[in-house]
Amino acid sequence: MKRQVVLDTETTGLEVSQGHRIIEIGCVELINRRLTGRHFHQYIQPERDIDAGALAVHGITPEFLAGKPTFDRIVKDFLGFIEDAELVIHNAPFDVGFIDAEFMRLDRNHPNTASLCSVVDTLTLARSKHPGQRNSLDALCQRYHVDNASRTLHGALLDAEILADVYLTMTGGQTTLGLHDEQSEEGGGAGGTGRIRRLNADRAALPVLCATPQEVDRHESRLDQIATHSGGTVLWREQ
Incomplete structure (x- = not known):
């Protein structure tokens, strides 16, 4: 600990x-x-x-x-x-x-x-x-x-x-909390401090961007080139 x-x-x-x-x-x-x-x-x-x-x-x-x-x-x-x-x-x-x-x-x-x-x-x-x-x-x-x-x-x-x-x-982004919404009091205390909250919890979800058909074709073409130079082994295509 x-x-x-x-x-x-x-x-x-x-x-x-x-x-x-x-x-x-x-x-x-x-x-x-x-x-x-x-x-x-x-x-x-x-x-x-x-x-x-x-x-x-x-x-x-x-x-x-x-x-x-x-x-x-x-x-x-x-x-x-x-x-x-x-x-x-x-x-x-x-x-x-x-x-x-x-x-x-x-x-x-x-x-x-x-x-x-x-x-x-x-x-x-x-x-x-x-x-x-x-x-x-x-x-x-x-x-x-x-x-x-x-x-x-x-x-x-x-x-x-x-x-x-x-x-x-x-130093790494870990800000997971386990606090209560109690008021901070003068002197040592064991309750939550109120202002502390999970960092960025109110941010909007990040958008998910999918590849276009043209981008998929270019990706597959690059994998074909890798396969040619690696004896047919392409890790990205292995299931």
Whole structure:
């Protein structure tokens, strides 16, 4: 059994070196490349201001975070969800850097993310598959026809759900789900996340195009030529 956790965070700013903090964590679980419906979602009180630029991206205000738990109060549940899984993250150094900084604030000897989990960076993967092209999450959604119409603002759980669709499509197309239409709740959960659905399930069926009589004649003529040069053996004609 291969367990993966697709993870995203939102933060108070871009630079962890400037003391910026995590304010939202969203994770969804994959087992053997299938979304299980289990997720972890938590807003976090950062105990500091939020940069205007970051606020414009995610829309999470200090007023909304008032009364939310600090990282030390949610870390046990978070570790329980991610430990021993393979993390799938877009631009992993960013999120991992913030997570490790939070661990360090709790205990300078706390194990870092790399010692708890392996990590797949989908940005690195996308750049290797599509060199010289835009490989933001929005660009990948467009490239792989993943629906992100509800993504007017960034949100950690929403982005994790969307990234799961993108990752599965980019690495083989398996997006078969077994989820319920339950609402996502704050905190770890085992229900479905609502937005996740089978990728492209609403697309029209592909048309079936049959060969014309002229195309059939040309095909048979080519098989005759192959038969002449192969001693009469043509696999395409064997029953």
